[in-house]
Amino acid sequence: MTEAASDRQRRWKDRMPPDRAWKPRAGISREARASEQDRAAGSRLARAVDLGEGRYARASIALRLYRRTRRIRAYLRWSQEGETQERYVGEVDAETRAANLAQAWEMAHAAGLVTTEAVPPESWASSAASRAVMSANKGRDTKPEKLLRSALHRQGLRYRVGARPLPGLRRTADVVFTKARVAVFVDGCYWHGCPEHHRPAKKGAVFWQEKIAGNRARDAETNEALRNAGWLVIRVWEHEDPEQAARAVVKAVKSRQETGPVDQS
Known part of the structure; x- marks a missing residue:
């Protein structure tokens, strides 16, 4: 043994x-x-x-x-x-x-029971892992986004999808509640550096580290800009339970509908 x-x-x-x-x-x-x-x-x-x-x-x-x-x-x-x-x-x-x-x-x-598929010769990806991540990446309408939107819809909320909370700011939120000024972002574990599930790439490590760090810095800038304009920012990791995330969003939206958003301009 x-x-x-x-x-x-x-x-x-x-x-x-x-x-x-x-x-x-x-x-x-x-x-x-x-x-x-x-x-x-x-x-x-x-x-x-x-x-x-x-x-x-x-x-x-x-x-x-x-x-x-x-x-x-x-x-x-x-x-x-x-x-x-x-x-x-x-x-x-x-x-x-x-x-x-x-x-x-x-x-x-x-034990040799499984293997990692080789990257096809015509693929531009540097590794099979990179290819899998890049292939799965979508700009919008990802599975986690759809699950969250469905859960919110069942709760009776109506919202805008893939909209800019601030017209002058080139940042798009996944779900937007305009009147309540609540912007929801569903962040992918790889692209946004989830502390629980992000696995750093072995090939091109420096490039990908800088890429993820840049995404996280952009997220922080977006959060600050929206909060300064009186918006509430909610970020949901793709691995989170959509029903639990939806309940948190519903609570926040209803609270701001009752009290009104705070204008910090």
Whole structure:
């Protein structure tokens, strides 16, 4: 038995692993599940099972709690010729689901169960990870934006989409409540340097560090400019639960509708 395996056995010897260590969030969408797997693996392309002849299947990690032994086991799952395939990866022992997924992906790569798809020769990206990030990037109408807008709409709020809060300021908010002066931005974890999920690029590290730092500085400037004009700025990370984020936005909008925005001009 390896030292790591021995440590895992000791970790849960006297207590049951908490739900947050393995259980997925209730009501999580298929798109959010895929994003969760992408973050844990390092990129979408790092979730590849090589089927041969240049063909790949996109795999996922499933975490299962075995209550009798107090163990969390990770399994690799993918579809091949219409049939679901599954391979045991190993036991994981972190305190959170995100950390256990990342741990399981590392084990799957180390065991050769998965690989990272090669960047096509015609691609301009410097690496598979960069290509995956760039391909997934959209200027507007991203999945997290749509989920948040849907949640706000169900709460009875009406808003403008992709609008400039201040006509003279070249900054576009994802959701704008003009009368209440509330501007909502849904920030991508990679492009805006999420402290929880941002994974720095290994190739062209200096370039990407400067790029992300520039985005964060621009965010701060936008926040300050809008606040000075009497706007309330709300920033939502793409990984946040859209229903929880929507409730915070609704509360802020209704509060400002009742009291009125503060004019600081």
